[in-house]
Amino acid sequence: MTQATSDASQLHHWLAAIAKQDGRAFQALYDATSAKLFGFALRILNKRELAEEVLQESYVNIWNNAANYQSSLAAPMTWMVTIVRHRAIDQLRRIDHDVEIDGEDFDMGLLHTLESKEPTPTRHLELxxxxxxxxxxxxxxxxxxxxxxxxxxxxxxxxxxxxxxxxxxxxxxxxxxxxxxxxxxxxxxxxxxx
Incomplete structure (x- = not known):
């Protein structure tokens, strides 16, 4: 079993426990994923306070929708990234109604952020x-x-x-x-x- 498979399995286990309102599983999930998801949100929004707000909203969404997670549709991290991405895009649209998402400025650094094992969001974003x-x-x-x-x-x-x-x-x-x-x-x- 690879590290990525092991990590995905653990995330899946935590999501299943969160679906049953397990606060300790939620804390463990948060500890394991928040730096990467924050780095992802920060990369989209470019403002720390906005990224923090999006991260908080995203974890509330994860808590409320863990029972709806379907492993057959997406890996756990992919599912959580999608939640953060949607929240960040909503935030951008609240700020600037004309913002275009997924245009010419698409940046592979967003995806690299999720794969990196570095401890800080700043390190994740260096390309x-x-x-x-x-x-x-x-x-x-x-x-x-x-x-x-x-x-x-x-x-x-x-x-x-x-x-x-x-x-x-x-x-x-x-x-x-x-x-x-x-x-x-x-x-x-x-x-x-x-």
Missing amino acids: SQDARALSSCMSRLENTHRQAMALAFFHDLSHSEVAQQLSLPIGTVKTWIRRGLGKLRLCLNSREAS
Whole structure:
């Protein structure tokens, strides 16, 4: 069993206990995930106080909806990230009604934040030169292709799980991922050549 599988299993166990109103499980879940989720919210909002507010709202949502979590639809961290992302986007829209989400400025650093084992949100957000190049190339992909690839490669979902999550045929998802990988390869190769 890998560390990621072990972590996901523990998160799933805590969510099941939280669904039964177990406060200790909620505290353990919070301790294990809050730094990553805060880093994710901070990366979207760029203001500490807004990220803290979104994090608090997100954990209230997690507490209230743990019984609705379905492991067949998403990994525990993916489910929680989705809650934080929706809350952060709502916060952005309250501030600026014209804000566009998932536009050209898509940043792979958000997903890297979730995978990192570093202790502080600031460390999570530091991108290497390679990560910036990948982020730049990812931002050039169509939103749908980018979303399918992110679910597959950064949330470790199978093609069929991605298809289910996006409510699309599996053939479409496979095509999008294959085309996205091809475009990424071309983009990264052209950056290396220049």
